[in-house]
Amino acid sequence: MHSHITISTWTAAVLATITALSFDACADEKQPLSFTDFLIKHKGALPVPVVITEPAVGYGFGLGLLFFSGPIGESGATDSTGQPANRGPPNVTALGGLYTQNGTWAVAAAHFHTWGDDRFRYLGAVAKVDAHLDYFGLSGQPRAYTLLGAGLLQQFLARIGNSRWYAGVRYVFFDASSNFAGGVVPTEVRNFQKDQRIGAGSLIVDYDSRDNIFYPGSGSFAELESQFARTGFGGTQNYIPFYAQPYVDLRGVQKGRYQDRNAISIEAELRWDLTPRWRVLGFTGAGKAYGRLESFSQAHDVQSVGVGFRYLIARKLGVSIGIDIAHSKDQTAFYVQVGSAWR
Template sequence: MVRASVQWSAFYFCLAAASFAYAAQEPSRFRDAEDGQFDMSDVLLNHRGVLPVPNIITEPAIGYGLGLGLLYFSAAKPGTVEPGKPSSDETGERNAMAPPNITGVGAFGTGTHSWGVGLAHFHTWNDDRIRYFGALGKVNLHLNYYGPQGNANAYQLSGVAVVQQVLFRLGNSHWYVGPRYTFFDTATRFGPVVPQGINHFQKDLRIGKAGIVIDYDTRDNIFYPSRGSYAEFEADIARGALASDRSFEMQTARGYHWVPLSPAWVLGMRADTGFSQGDIPFFAQPYVNLRGISQAKFQDRNQVTGELELRYNITPRWSVLGFGGVGKAYGNLHSFSDAPTAFAFGTGFRYLIARKLGVSMGVDVAHGPGQNAFYIQVGSAWR
């Protein structure tokens, strides 16, 4: 694994060197005509450029490692609003930046021999009246399951996942409604003993679930908003008719709201909940998701999470931020009152790397119970 890490590091170095060399040869393509700063908007939109997103993985759940994502942005089709320009309907109410079409591929590997590869695509049609998202991925993860006593029990989760979603805007409103289907063909391996708290354990399991998604979106930018709201509610069922070996139900709701306190300060607020019923597999249960906390460390039948983020815009390009949040997972292993409280906080920065697209990149450093984590972010950490 050390050899593989060295190879990945060499690859990133060569990629960075090639990018800077190309930028030196074609400086005008990497300078914004508006402020003269380094900017990739022209390359990404007009020269079929790809945005590389290297990632130093410090996620406690899967260990330390490296990853690389490649994002390709394409402009809106003729007759629709171009990326980077305001989108408005007949009433003039919609003034958010129209989202571009995005295709992404990525891969990662860590020192625990966890790895994954994936492909995803986001597309809009008809002035953002139709939104499509699709993803395909394969993973082999070495994780920990935390039982009633909070003890870590190592297990391996591998499989192939597919996600398909289409949302339709309701009239000229900010509301979107549509179906989502998720399929995950999994293989799970523990040691000789299955930990306490897991019922009906199956080594090989297929999950097929379908549901309805309702979105509300008034963000001024889908990547790094400065004002507006985003909310999503999803209700899913898993049944044999949907290619699932288990029957269960899930409901999730999340909401984000950004308030500009002044020209320089922006306050972000987040609320996130998840609920489940029926014979749901242990690894598919809702869990507390906060920067600085190991993924799925706080996991149970239900979860509730809240987080605040305060951003200061030093310049139109550079910003710094601080964040903190709390959450609880409960319902099976613990009652709500007895469930341990998860908490995390940290700081970070962003640079507006593609102004016409509204894409910012930066780093977050977070601290949770007994651990620290480092994240390379594209835009907001809230997805």
């Protein structure tokens, strides 16, 4: 069993300054860019270019396709501001792939679905990956390794009464082969196995009062997860291997750079509305990883800071796109974002 705690603080709204063409066939010339009718009524796909600048894998490019359906598409009712009266999240199907300069590639498919006026939520995904990564460990020096495998995610949540609370289960399976460069395994990597399966079941409790799952303007989201990796769930061993242990997850910090049995991170974001569609934001965060390699007091304190913008491309869906630029010690990275950076 391990823990990974992330605390996210929502504060008010966003910035940016750019003009756009209107792609709405029925809109007047002053109507801003919006894909909502195309995405929902005509079953169109939202193409999402993925420009990869993650320090862990280098520069790269990917492409995702998002398909929307469900509650918003089935109801034409709107409130006084023109927003949909039914604020339940839409159903989303996603397909995508990516490739980076160090040879890392991945393909994936996922589906998110709700029933009963958002009383039940389902999330499923499959993926295949060939990743070229670094393990840092106690030395703090990168040790190159490759990870080739295929995985499955299944999750089901049910609302508790009429509250904002949800409870349910999550299952993760990953069948992978890993290799360290030169065949030299770091001494702190215990019980190393080249071929290994992860089978993990989780009990989950969520609190979700967000007005939109993609890029909220108000509300809160929190999740408590107890995860158990067991052979009974299809795993090779009753533990999580080195590459799947928790790490400090902040914009501007290399994925897996600070990793241990436990990880805690906190990030706050302040957003300003420039127009109903354009927003700018600033954010900062801190965290540390601890537990086996280093104690809490010995572990490095990690900080990051950054700025970004969003454009509300599909108003009724609440889908925004934009860019974040973030900096931490000795690292700067930018990210093309669809909605919020907090997942």
